[in-house]
Amino acid sequence: MNSSVQRTAVPDDVLHADLVARATVLRDDLRRDSAGSEQTRRLSEDVIGKITGAGLTRLLTPKRLGGYQTDVRTLLDVTTELGRGCCSAAWVTGVLNAGNYVVSLFSDQAQDEVWGSDPDARTAQVLGRPAFSVEETEGGVRVTGEWGYASGSLHAEWFGGLIAIGGASGKPEIYFALMPAADVTIKDTWHFAGMRGTGSNTVVADGIFIPRHRLLPYVPVLNGETDGLVPESHAYRNSMTGVFTIGLIGSLIGGAEAALEYVREKVHTRPVAGSTYAHQVDSPTTQLDLAAAAVKVDTAKLHARRLADTIDGHARAGENPDLLTRARARMDSTHVAQQCREAIDLLVTTYGSSAFSESNPLQRIWRDINVGSRHAGFGMGIPEQVYGRALVGKDPRDLSSLV
Structure with a gap:
């Protein structure tokens, strides 16, 4: 074991708060860099360096090899904060953590190859x-x-x-x-x-x-049939699909939150085109649209937190979730994606056509959420069919392995 990565144990709630705070500190940097990342179709080395340097790509990396081995609620909250700065940066952070989670299911020999000399390996x-x-x-x-x-x-x-x-x-x-x-x-x-x-x-x-x-x-891990494959001490050995979806939805929630905050700030100075309202803040339609968008963002957050807390609860209890719970988990993540997409659609309409100016961050968030929310894990009606099949007592794996 590499002694240089040993660290004093920190209570889970303190570690959670610290890691989320590190993500919050990076938000403005990510926001400033987001237009450039979009043009080059990759995160800048500066941004990925700051995210990695803050320890935010080793959330699910084993402690014995320098990681934090956090719960998935921490992964959700960290990526949500990053998403408020840049959806793409948050998405990549979630994916890299999910990838490291998969490595943590491998043998010690494989894990040592990946992290033995570099606890930040992604x-x-x-x-x-x-x-x-x-x-x-x-x-x-x-x-x-x-x-x-x-x-x-x-x-x-x-x-x-x-x-x-x-x-x-x-x-x-x-x-x-x-x-x-x-x-x-x-x-x-x-x-x-x-x-x-x-x-x-x-x-x-x-x-x-x-x-x-x-x-x-692959299939035994997916189904939680991990005896002899993954150490019983591994908290998330039975939660692969849930961990993967948590790694994606924080980006969407953070983007929707950032858009809501942006529109709320601007309604005090923007007129309502084609009307006598000098400012959007005085328009009942604007108020109604903001209320509807805010509720959708809150709904997304509530479902995401339930999903994360369900995964963490089963992990702490050492229990394998049943098929209905697993099917609901996929439905929860899909509902989060749908609510974020509906919220951003409302917000760009409320703001007006200038939301689609290339200089306006709303159009980038709108495009990011509309693409991200159509990830194969969320789309084409399959999650709804999976959950419905489980609700009537049939095996949802007949439709999709991602349960």
């Missing part, structure tokens, strides 16, 4: 389709394939993707595969209307070797 993880060519070889596998939408891959020392092993005479088994970033290449494919700063490009592996100790069965 991992980008994608739950997309498995790589298309996997050859079993002595001591491991050789992999060729691509993984798209790899948020955070421009700022990671390690990359995790899914691969399928076997299948010639039966169903292949899916594994997490952990690869050094130096072994893969990144294809520039992230040309999107929003969340541009996330640099969610395509990661490419060309015949790279992955040793056995850097492979972890």
Whole structure:
């Protein structure tokens, strides 16, 4: 063990408050940098350096290797604060923490490779389709394939993707595969209307070797069937889908909160076009729209906190949540995304057409939330079907593995 990363134990509530405060300090820096990150389609090295330097990418990294090993409520609150400055920066921070969480499920040997000499090492993880060519070889596998939408891959020392092993005479088994970033290449494919700063490009592996100790069965971890795979002492061994969604929704909530604050500040000086109202603050329509948007943001926060507290509660009790709880967790995160999208739509309409000026931060937040809220984990009606199926006593995994 690296003695340089030992630290005195800090009470959980004090650590939570400290880490959230560090995120709050960075908000203005992120806000100033957000336009540049959007233009370059990646976070600046200054921003990622400040986030990493504040310890905010090792929230779920094991304590024994220099991490904070916090609860997921801390992950939610930290990314929400960062999202109030820049949605893309918060999204990347959430994804990198989720990636590090996956590494914490691997063997000590793999964890030591990742963090043994650098407790700030970051991992980008994608739950997309498995790589298309996997050859079993002595001591491991050789992999060729691509993984798209790899948020955070421009700022990671390690990359995790899914691969399928076997299948010639039966169903292949899916594994997490952990690869050094130096072994893969990144294809520039992230040309999107929003969340541009996330640099969610395509990661490419060309015949790279992955040793056995850097492979972890995917489905057992997803289903909480972790006996013999993940140490029983690991608090979140049964909560993979929930941890991943928590890593995403803080960005959306923070963006919606920032937009609400911005519009509330401006209503005192902006007129209502085409009317005799000298200021928006005097218009009942503006007041009603602000009330509706504020309630949507509050609703998003309440559902997000319930989700985080449910995951943390099961973790503290050492219990595996049942399928209904897991299905509701996916529905909760989807509802958060929907409420944030509806809130920002109301706010840009309330503000007026100048919200879409390129110099106005509202248009960037609007695009970021509209893209982020349509992530595959939230969209296409699948979460609603998953939850509904669980509510009538059927197995939601028949529809989606992400439960």
